[in-house]
Amino acid sequence: MAGRTLYRKLVDSHTVVALDADNVLLYADLHLMNEYTSPQAFAGLAGHGRAVPAPGQQLAVVDHIIPTHAEAPRVIRDPASALQARNLKRNCEAHGIPLFDTNDPLQGIEHVIAPEHGMIRPGMVVLCGDSHTTTYGAFGALGFGIGTSEVEHVLATQTLVYRVARDMRIRVDGELPGGTTSKDLILHIIARIGAQGARGYAVEFTGTAIRALSMEARMTLCNMTVEAGARGALIAPDETSIGYVLARAPDIDAGQARAAWAALKSDDDAGFEAELAFDAAAVAPYVTWGTSPDQAIPVGARVPAPAEAADAIAQAAAERALGYIGLAAGMPLEGLPVQRVFIGSCTNGRIEDLRAVAAVVRGRKVAPGVRAMVVPGSGAVRAQAEAEGIAALLTGAGFEWRKPGCSMCLAMNDDVLAPGERCASTTNRNFEGRQGRAGRTHLMSPAMAAAAAVTGCITDVRRLEIEHV
Missing domain, CATH: 3.30.499.10 (Aconitase, domain 3)
Structure with missing residues (x-):
């Protein structure tokens, strides 16, 4: 069999x-x-x-x-x-x-x-x-x-x-460079395979780089796999995930659970309809330039020309995206001014994300002309951030410290971009009007969004001196 x-x-x-x-x-x-x-x-x-x-x-x-x-x-x-x-x-x-x-x-x-x-x-x-x-x-x-x-x-x-999906395996080996995160990794993957690159598949992530990720980072990775069209995303349980669950579920018999969960992995001779491989060392901080998560490039790159797109449909989409986002082919993203910064969402609203933001912000202030808000993903995250002094640090730097919710991720409340406002955002989608009618969204990691907040423009976070404590 x-x-x-x-x-x-x-x-x-x-x-x-x-x-x-x-x-x-x-x-x-x-x-x-x-x-x-x-x-x-x-x-x-x-x-x-x-x-x-x-x-x-x-x-x-x-x-x-x-x-x-x-x-x-x-x-x-x-x-x-x-x-x-x-x-x-x-x-x-x-x-x-x-x-x-x-x-x-x-x-x-x-x-x-x-x-x-x-x-x-x-x-x-x-x-x-x-x-x-x-x-x-x-x-x-x-x-x-x-x-x-x-x-x-x-x-x-x-x-x-x-309807049962097909199987895809994505292997990521190596080590993510300093200044990069799982958000950059998933944007890197989506940019390479496209918004439909995993359509119809359940994707299993494996490899040394995946095993090195924290639980928060793994959640970010799996959260955004749907942006490549995937019907599911999986990482086989290991000590990182098992330890996370056991620490939060005291009702579980740890011995029985470990024995049962040990079988939750693909068999050595299991077949996958599609297999892809990526090198974590090749990942840089990513930023989206268009109106789809796959329209993303390393922060130091320049906006691609629509003529470089794979086919006529992709070319038309790129032309429309550039018109909406207010950019032109060949422009650099780094240095592009932003008026808003949004840090939060189910993609990047956890305590690890807020700690990364605090590391960038420490000793700095929100740049003049920028409105920056941080929306914790839950009441528990908010309370923990306040207990750790993160909230005080952020408010002292000029950030708005909000209560939990989806907030500006999809602008279904009063957290909305004004027409033409450009936002550095830690969310998962940058569609037209996603964060407000005619609002312009650039997806990036929490650290990159924090760097944009304190510099007033899209900035390679690796250029900033960061004091980790």
């Missing part, structure tokens, strides 16, 4: 029944919800008189539409957003579903709070009405986003009709 990949082991162990050659009925260990993608699902349940049979395997959070300005208690003043939050609370109470509500001290972004509370464990299948559910692959768990109609199906049955 041929060996199996980690992805196939997870799918096989959660298959209730094979529906045909390509589709299975997949069991979900955990289902996450937010106020934005769940209302129609609950309405569908009510319309058919259905209950939620496994409320303990659901978790809901208010994160997309919630304001982040520092007021206590927080009040959602936008009527439509307030209605979404009230509906989520009412639906959760009706079905007995746990909810991190607006003023819960542990409220935060769904993809930040679930791991930090030990809810994500190796071998699980985790679903959510949000595309960045791929984050959980950092734990050796299969996570992916689903649509609203599928949310209803999962609520009613704890299962999903699922």
Whole structure:
């Protein structure tokens, strides 16, 4: 019998029944919800008189539409957003579903709070009405986003009709150079393979560079793999991920867990439909120049000409992107002035990210003419950053210290770019209007965003003297 990949082991162990050659009925260990993608699902349940049979395997959070300005208690003043939050609370109470509500001290972004509370464990299948559910692959768990109609199906049955993906393995060996992070690594990979380079695949990351990453860095990597079109991202569990989970889940029998999780890896003779390899030493700090995450280059490079694109469609996309972002072929990114800096999101709103920002900011001030905000990914991250003195350092330097939420990542609250404003952002997408109508987004790492904040322009963070403590 041929060996199996980690992805196939997870799918096989959660298959209730094979529906045909390509589709299975997949069991979900955990289902996450937010106020934005769940209302129609609950309405569908009510319309058919259905209950939620496994409320303990659901978790809901208010994160997309919630304001982040520092007021206590927080009040959602936008009527439509307030209605979404009230509906989520009412639906959760009706079905007995746990909810991190607006003023819960542990409220935060769904993809930040679930791991930090030990809810994500190796071998699980985790679903959510949000595309960045791929984050959980950092734990050796299969996570992916689903649509609203599928949310209803999962609520009613704890299962999903699922089309099995193909297997891709991406090996990254070597050591990331100083000043670079997993955010730079994933932008490097996406820029190389394209926004559709992993379409239809579940990607397993392996190699010495991957094993050297912290859990926060692995979550960033898996979070953004969806930007290459991937249907899932996975890293086999090791002592880094197992230790992280055991420290946050005291209910687990460590001995039994280690024995079970040891089998969560691809067999030596497992076959992959596609295999790619990258050298970590070749990664530099990356910045996006266009309106797709794959339109990214090293910070020291110049904006490519549309004529260099692979085909006519990519060329047209590049021309449109340059028109929107206000750049021209051949321009350098380094030195480009920014008016806004946003640090946060489910990609880069964890404590490790904020520590990296603090290291750059220490001894410096936000540059004149720049509005810089930091939005922690959760109440726990916010409290930890305050306890470590990070919050005081940042506010003393001129940053806005906000409350947790998705915030300007997708501008569904009042954290919005004005038309024409250029933003150095640690988020995951730079689409037209993503952070505000006619706003211009440049994706980069937290350290790079911090460097932009204190210099007033896109700056290679490696040029700054940084005192690590």
